[in-house]
Amino acid sequence: MIDRGEMQVLKKLLKIYKSSPVPESFVDLKGAGQRDPDTAAQWNRVGVSSLYELGPFRLDPGAGVLTRAGDPTPLGSRGVAVLTALVERRNEYVPKSRIIDAAWPDLVVEEGNLAVQISAIRRVLAQAPGGERWVETLARRGYRFVGPVLELAETPLQRSGDRSNLPEALTSFVGREGELAEIKQLLPGTRLLTLVGVGGIGKTRLALQVAAEVVDAYRDGVWFVDLAPLTDVKLVPSAVAQVLHIRDAAGKWFVDTLCNQIRARQLLLLLDNCEHLLDACISFADAVLGSTTQTTIIATSREPLQVAGEQIYAVQTLSLPDPAASAESIGRSEAVRLFVDRAQRQLRGFSLTPDRASVIAELCTHLDGIPLALELAAARIRSLSVGQINARIGDRFRLLTGGSRSALPRQQTLRATFDWSFDLLTEEERIVMRRLSVFPSSFTLEAASFVSSDEAIDENAVIDLLSQLVGRSLIIADTSNAGARY
Numbered sequence: 131m132i133d134r135g136e137m138q139v140l141k142k143l144l145k146i147y148k149s150s151p152v153p154e155s156f157v158d159l160k161g162a163g164q165r166d167p168d169t170a171a172q173w174n175r176v177g178v179s180s181l182y183e184l185g186p187f188r189l190d191p192g193a194g195v196l197t198r199a200g201d202p203t204p205l206g207s208r209g210v211a212v213l214t215a216l217v218e219r220r221n222e223y224v225p226k227s228r229i230i231d232a233a234w235p236d237l238v239v240e241e242g243n244l245a246v247q248i249s250a251i252r253r254v255l256a257q258a259p260g261g262e263r264w265v266e267t268l269a270r271r272g273y274r275f276v277g278p279v280l281e282l283a284e285t286p287l288q289r290s291g292d293r294s295n296l297p298e299a300l301t302s303f304v305g306r307e308g309e310l311a312e313i314k315q316l317l318p319g320t321r322l323l324t325l326v327g328v329g330g331i332g333k334t335r336l337a338l339q340v341a342a343e344v345v346d347a348y349r350d351g352v353w354f355v356d357l358a359p360l361t362d363v364k365l366v367p368s369a370v371a372q373v374l375h376i377r378d379a380a381g382k383w384f385v386d387t388l389c390n391q392i393r394a395r396q397l398l399l400l401l402d403n404c405e406h407l408l409d410a411c412i413s414f415a416d417a418v419l420g421s422t423t424q425t426t427i428i429a430t431s432r433e434p435l436q437v438a439g440e441q442i443y444a445v446q447t448l449s450l451p452d453p454a455a456s457a458e459s460i461g462r463s464e465a466v467r468l469f470v471d472r473a474q475r476q477l478r479g480f481s482l483t484p485d486r487a488s489v490i491a492e493l494c495t496h497l498d499g500i501p502l503a504l505e506l507a508a509a510r511i512r513s514l515s516v517g518q519i520n521a522r523i524g525d526r527f528r529l530l531t532g533g534s535r536s537a538l539p540r541q542q543t544l545r546a547t548f549d550w551s552f553d554l555l556t557e558e559e560r561i562v563m564r565r566l567s568v569f570p571s572s573f574t575l576e577a578a579s580f581v582s583s584d585e586a587i588d589e590n591a592v593i594d595l596l597s598q599l600v601g602r603s604l605i606i607a608d609t610s611n612a613g614a615r616y
């Protein structure tokens with residue numbers, strides 16, 4: 131029976147497999163150019179004002195000025211407001227009435243006033259090559275801005291006291307004192323630090339912990355970019371730009387734009403899950419390190435990026451106890467601390483009693499001190515005793531992931547488990563989905579396993595597929611009762 135705790139862990143597991151669907155925000159990015167023309171206006175209304183680079187000019191609607199190479203131009207605030215109305219809706223004709231409403235709010239003005247401002251704008255823009263053609267006239271109707279526009283949204287790091295977007299940890303961080311100290315010591319002299327290790331070993335968690343502890347060392351903050359949901363290599367810079375709120379005119383995102391924007395910033399970027407977009411991450415890191423001097427990257431990846439200047443840091447398993455040691459000494463090992471903490475979250479009374487200590491120690495050792503494996507095991511503690519979990523770990527991850535059937539060496543089994551192919555899953559997913567459609571309304575897990583499993587997809591696999599489908603909102607889980615219904 132799959133319960134809520136297991137469901138959570140499985141979801142996390144699935145996330146590690148990067149098999150979650152592309153979130154909407156990235157779908158938006160893919161539809162570059164279909165950018166909502168009102169976005170800028172909305173931002174302005176909520177107090178987040180954009181800056182625009184128009185060739186050599188910089189338009190600052192918030193301050194009501196247009197500058198050229200840092201020097202003010204003669205364009206007054208009314209002219210700036212007119213220009214802003216056009217630039218916000220660039221490449222489309224903006225009706226005169228709309229421009230007037232934007233530039234002369236609450237005033238009734240003659241169209242002649244608008245014409246005066248338009249010619250003032252054209253005079254100023256003509257200082258740039260081709261600038262005299264940037265504002266087009268649609269006879270009697272309106273105007274259109276067709277010049278180059280680079281939109282620089284003010285980022286949260288420039289604005290409020292916002293210094294990071296690190297996700298809040300929902301569980302406690304265990305151990306790793308040595309690693310934390312070591313990494314913090316390495317960071318100031320490193321431009322790219324890559325935490326390397328198999329899936330589930332704790333790279334992301336360690337990186338987040340480091341990042342949280344060094345927030346104050348980076349003037350412009352630390353920024354977490356989860357690359358796991360990305361499926362398109364071209365979106366790596368976009369993902370970073372989105373986190374930093376940097377965009378350009380067409381809604382497209384380019385490495386150059388991004389590097390320009392962060393050139394003078396002192397940032398720590400945390401690129402999580404680089405392995406499945408390795409080449410894209412390599413070129414991105416190269417570009418960023420080459421064109422900035424104060425931006426540092428922490429990457430997590432199953433393999434190193436192999437970029438010049440990279441400091442590789444291999445993440446080790448959590449420290450293991452000696453099963454023959456005293457309960458007290460067993461309780462000090464990191465693996466045991468993690469297991470016991472997570473087990474307590476499932477079962478409040480759970481503790482490391484002297485009679486349980488050695489079997490817990492064995493279990494943790496059996497699981498190689500891999501944090502994810504420990505969490506998966508702990509998620510079973512309400513239905514199985516530690517001894518039972520231990521006994522079933524023979525076909526270890528199979529129980530939870532329907533993984534490899536053959537007897538691969540330990541590390542490989544784990545790796546194989548974690549390297550599920552997305553394509554393989556979708557095929558099976560479709561099969562399970564089709565089979566589940568025989569249910570007219572909701573169903574239990576047992577019923578689902580019964581109906582959906584066969585020689586090819588066993589019952590354990592059905593559990594996975596089911597939670598996968600739940601993760602994709604194709605199936606809704608009601609876990610409010612002891613036995614989940616779908």
Ligand SMILES: Nc1ncnc2c1ncn2[C@@H]1O[C@H](COP(=O)(O)OP(=O)(O)O)[C@@H](O)[C@H]1O
Nearest residue numbers: 302303304328329330331332333334335501502
């Ligand atoms: N030191 C730790 N303390 C507490 N939980 C940890 C620790 N390391 C890893 N975990 C947990 O183990 C799971 C796997 O870790 P994660 O960082 O996602 O692995 P990776 O990024 O290497 O795949 C996560 O749920 C994470 O919160």
Ligand SMILES: [Mg+2]
Nearest residue numbers: 333334403430
């Ligand atoms: Mg990770």
